[in-house]
Amino acid sequence: MxxxxxxxxxxxxxxxxxxxxxxxxxxxxxxxxxxxxxxxxxxxxxxxxxxxxxxxxxxxxxxxxxxxxxxxxxxxxxxxxxxxxxxxxxxxxxxxxxxxxxxxxxxxxxxxxxxxxxxxPHEKAQAGSSNVFLFVVDTCVIEEELGFLKSALLQVLGMVPENCLIGLITFGTYVHVHELGFGQLPKVHVFKGTKEVTKDQLLEQMGFFTKRPRPTTGVIAGVRDGLSQESVARFLLPASDCEFVLNSILEELQKDPWPVPSDQRAARCTGTALSLAAHLLGVCVPGSGARIMAFLGGPSTEGPGAIVSKNLSEPIRSHKDLDKDSVPHYHKAVKFYEALSKQLVHQGHVLDVFACALDQVGVAELKVAIEKTGGLVVLAESFGHSVFKDSLRRVFQSGDNDLGxxxxxxxxxxxxxxxxxxxxxxxxxxxxxxxxxxxxxxxxxxxxxxxxxxxxxxxxxxxxxxxxxxxxxxxxxxxxxxxxxxxxxxxxxxxxxxxxxxxxxxxxxxxxxxxxxxxxxxxxFDQEAAAVVMARQVSFKMETEAEFDPIRWLDKSLIHICSQFGEYQKDSPSSFSLSPRLSIFPQFMFHLRRSQFVQVFNNSPDETAYFRMILNRENIANSVVMIQPSLISYSFQSGPEPALLDVASIAADRILLLDSYFTIVVFHGSTIAQWRKAGYHELPEHQAFAHLLQAPRDDADAIIRERFPVPRLVICDQHGSQARFLLAKLNPSATYNSDGVAPGGDVIFTDDVSFEVFLDHLQRLAVQ
Structure with a gap:
């Protein structure tokens, strides 16, 4: 390599x-x-x-x-x-x-x-123009979540470079566009969430032409096309000028006041809010680097882009519903976001989504707009979760780990x-x-x-x-x-x-x-690059081709490559061999077949869309870790060393560090876990044990510092409930119906075939 x-x-x-x-x-x-x-x-x-x-x-x-x-x-x-x-x-x-x-x-x-x-000459961007961040904040969340979100936003406001412009839109049942330009008297423009608002209505309602007559011809956008600088500065202000106003608005921000009946979901008009944000940026700063940063805490239930009705009796769409095409809102919402993505691309603006909820918020529908504008996406369970807070901080961080x-x-x-x-x-x-x-x-x-x-x-x-x-x-x-x-x-x-x-x-x-x-x-032949290209292709085909069978397609491709490039005598599987340049490729394909990009069972459409968006934007090194996670073993006998991604790597006196890109797992073998619970690492005579416990944590922190979105850290013990995060990624070479397991080892309860069986079938088919 x-x-x-x-x-x-x-x-x-x-x-x-x-x-x-x-x-x-x-x-x-x-x-x-x-x-x-x-x-x-x-x-x-x-x-x-x-x-x-x-x-x-x-x-x-x-x-x-x-x-x-x-x-x-x-x-x-x-x-x-x-x-x-x-x-x-x-x-x-x-x-x-x-x-x-x-x-x-x-x-x-x-x-x-x-x-x-x-x-x-074809670059319209004004050289030296500042970046623009328009925060779009969902207020239909419980008090606690809103508190987490407000503190995260207040924290990053201090990190935004002074010359960057900032704007704020909050939404729930209605959309509120906040004027930041007149701090003494906060002013808000309110739009109804159920109706789509056009650009002209926005110009009219927000009084862009009260001071001067509206130009009769041409597109009205930006200072060059007849908008006065002060009308733009009412909504978008340099960070240094509006920090005080924004702080006071955010501190006083309340949960959406409209009552929600117990058998219903909150009325949340995400689509209208994003559409208004796009119009506002298109009017004020066309062609300059602007980002809509949407913070969503639940599914959209009102207006364009809704993904589910307000009745709690109607479940949010699952992969099964999408397969059967029993999704009343899905296609309409996707069509709406496709139109939004065209508008944003035309304006040169980006949509970033931070989705933090236990339920789905509609990332699957939003995918087209995020992906076509090159936006960032972060999925977490709560605004209080480190995955969200640290990822948001990374966006504004400067220095070694800035995103560039x-x-x-x-x-x-x-x-x-x-x-x-x-x-x-x-x-x-x-x-x-x-x-x-x-x-x-x-x-x-x-x-x-x-x-x-x-x-x-x-x-x-x-x-x-x-x-x-x-x-x-x-x-x-x-x-x-x-x-x-x-x-x-x-x-x-x-x-x-x-x-x-x-x-x-x-x-x-x-x-x-x-x-x-x-x-x-x-x-x-570059095996890693080949695996990543296959992963992007199979994800794309799963989304665009009806009746596509990903496992069959991957298997046929792999058999064809092995029979084309392997060395063998016809019909003799034992004679089959692959050059070292190709020898890890079947292993990548084995893990790709079992990965979250191909297996949608147990994942929601939002999660699947999220995983695929990140796969489609990351470089080879990161994508390979998503397909085939890395496993490092720590023990008293040796320093940290790579271990096989196999259930046989589990031992009672070992700690394993699994990096599957989205999750990092520190897994303690049963003996190590018992010693830790007994507090041995706190005793001065067991310094070596304290170092052994600390080493994987330090390595995990080093990975977390460099990665975006920030991965979830899971610390678990053998036979504990969270051990599933590790077991799901391992090759099931020892299952509940196999003979003899090493003492202190583990088994996986699955009917999946192991890599050895997979390789065996592959050799038999490749030599025919």
């Missing part, structure tokens, strides 16, 4: 195939598509310069000059040849002094990824002519820029070569899926002197400092075609 990690640290890219099949037929045989998982804002190596000028672009295909461009220094007017379309381009006058000894940074061979400070939130991104792809783009699975929205590079087959956000990234951060990762279109042709193999495919990823974005930047990453990968290419393909 080492060389793939090196490639990632240089170019932020991981590809399942690093040697590519060169023809359509070869690519189809590879099962896992030609794809790349790219993290546009991954921090660059310290030595990489930031270039203070705009890049040179090819006059034909608009790609940016890179170390792969061929430069002719000998001609009088120096020329560079584009590696994508082979167009010859002249250097502008200020490049005349370059030579082979005096190269500009963008031609250095090690700078295949480089960043430019740019103010490109950026906005207003546009992502473009260029590639060699024999390869096309099927689409992207990840947090982005298509800009419908069709062209010759778009494939007929569409996966995810396809039919375009440019995407909008309203919000993105240091770990936002896009999975780009390509299509090789080169047909079999004896000539191509003969002229394989130029057997390189080129890819270029361009990301324009507004940096946290307010300036516009362009990051250009250019890659080259060798392709092979014809018979005897198996060894070449295996030599460039």
């Amino acid at each position: 080492a060389e793939f990690l090196d490639l990632e640290s240089q170019d932020s890219v991981r590809m399942p195939w690093n040697v590519l099949p060169g023809t359509k037929a070869d690519a189809a045989n590879c099962v896992i598509p030609i794809s790349a998982v790219y993290t546009p804002l991954k921090p660059l190596p310290a030595a990489t310069p930031l270039l203070p000028y705009s890049p040179l672009r090819c006059r034909n295909c608009r790609s940016v000059i890179s170390p792969f461009s061929i430069v002719d220094f000998s001609s009088i007017n120096k020329i560079w040849i584009c590696s994508f379309c082979l167009q010859r381009n002249h250097f502008p006058p200020h490049y005349q002094s370059i030579s082979e000894q005096n190269l500009p940074a963008e031609l250095f061979p090690q700078y295949t990824t480089i960043e430019y400070e740019t103010t490109a 939130l950026s906005s207003n991104g546009i992502f473009e792809i260029n590639c060699s002519k024999d390869i096309k783009i099927q689409g992207i699975i990840g947090p982005c929205a298509s800009l419908d820029k069709k062209g010759p590079l778009c494939s007929e087959t569409v996966i995810g956000q396809g039919n375009t070569t440019a995407w909008k990234l309203c919000g993105l951060d240091k770990t936002t990762s896009l999975c780009i899926i390509f299509d090789v279109i080169k047909k079999e042709n004896p000539d191509i193999i003969a002229q394989s002197a130029n057997n390189q495919f080129f890819f270029q990823f361009l990301t324009y974005y507004q940096h946290g400092s307010g300036q516009m930047r362009l990051r250009a990453t250019t890659l080259s990968r060798r392709w092979v075609a014809g018979p005897g290419i198996k060894e070449d393909l295996i030599s460039g």
Whole structure:
């Protein structure tokens, strides 16, 4: 794996195939598509310069000059040849002094990824404009929850940078838009929750044109289009100016006053509140980096976007209801949020959702708006839970662990002519820029070569899926002197400092075609990247294809890969072997089949949507932990060491640390638990035991500090009720009907097959 990690640290890219099949037929045989998982804002190596000028672009295909461009220094007017379309381009006058000894940074061979400070003409964002946070707060929650939420919000208000603008909307049965600009007399605009409010009604009702006449033409949005600065400043104020007003409003904030009959749910108009928030930002700050941060404490029951009726006798939809299509509100709500997501993408704004409730709040319906705008999502059981409080704090944290939130991104792809783009699975929205590079087959956000990234951060990762279109042709193999495919990823974005930047990453990968290419393909296979691409694909198919059987699809793909790339004699399972480059892949697939992305039983639609959204935005290292958790064992005999993700790893005198990304479990074996309950670690003569207990806690804290959303920490003992968090993730090699368990070990009560049985079946089927 080492060389793939090196490639990632240089170019932020991981590809399942690093040697590519060169023809359509070869690519189809590879099962896992030609794809790349790219993290546009991954921090660059310290030595990489930031270039203070705009890049040179090819006059034909608009790609940016890179170390792969061929430069002719000998001609009088120096020329560079584009590696994508082979167009010859002249250097502008200020490049005349370059030579082979005096190269500009963008031609250095090690700078295949480089960043430019740019103010490109199509970027509407005002350079230096401040970020905007609009808090949308649900007040239909019990007093205790509201107290937790208020204290969390008051805490982060002090962390918001001074020049950021802040606004506040609270909602319950009605929506309240708070004016912060006149602190002496707090003023609130109230809207009915059951009705949808248009942009014009909002302008009218909130008195945007009391001081000056309304412009007759054009879109009315922002200071440039005829809105006065003071009318915007009534609702959105710099953090330093409105801290006092906001503090007093939040401290006095009461639970929604409307009575709720005992057989009903509270009247909560989430959809109307979010729609008003989107209109308000669209009117005041179009095209600047703005985030709607919604804090939801229960399901929406009123107005557009409702997910359930007020009657408690009607249960909230489950996966079974979705399968049977007996969901009266679901499709209508999704349609409403699709329209909202289009509006937000058009405005360049982000929707973040913090859903904290024991019941579902409608994350499954909101998914489309969160994902297309690149929003953050956090799911917790209560506003008092550390998962919520610490995650919210991380959003505003600066320093080592800041998220690197950026906005207003546009992502473009260029590639060699024999390869096309099927689409992207990840947090982005298509800009419908069709062209010759778009494939007929569409996966995810396809039919375009440019995407909008309203919000993105240091770990936002896009999975780009390509299509090789080169047909079999004896000539191509003969002229394989130029057997390189080129890819270029361009990301324009507004940096946290307010300036516009362009990051250009250019890659080259060798392709092979014809018979005897198996060894070449295996030599460039990245098992981790392959597992993550399969996970994103299977999640996407489960959501978009009716009657799709994920287990069957994964099994068929795996059997095909093993029979294609394994070494064996026909019909002899015992002769089967896989190259070390492929040997862990079946194990990843075994755990993916059992993961929360594929098994929806026991999870609500909200939880499933949440898990998949995070899978679709995280980088390879984090996604692999979600698919196959890591397990570390601590004992007196040895230091911390990796353990097999298997029930056989449990022992009475061991502590196990399981990291499954969303949950971190510290699991004490039965003897360790007894000693701890007896208080041995508090005695001076048992220092070693105290250190042993502390080591996994320290490691868990280190993981928690770096992760977003903050994971849930579970500390449990063998045979305790919470041990299920560990047992559910282990390979059931010892179950209630297997012979002999090691003393002090454990069994799992399941009828699932173990990894050994799975591998056995796989070998039998692969050699047929």
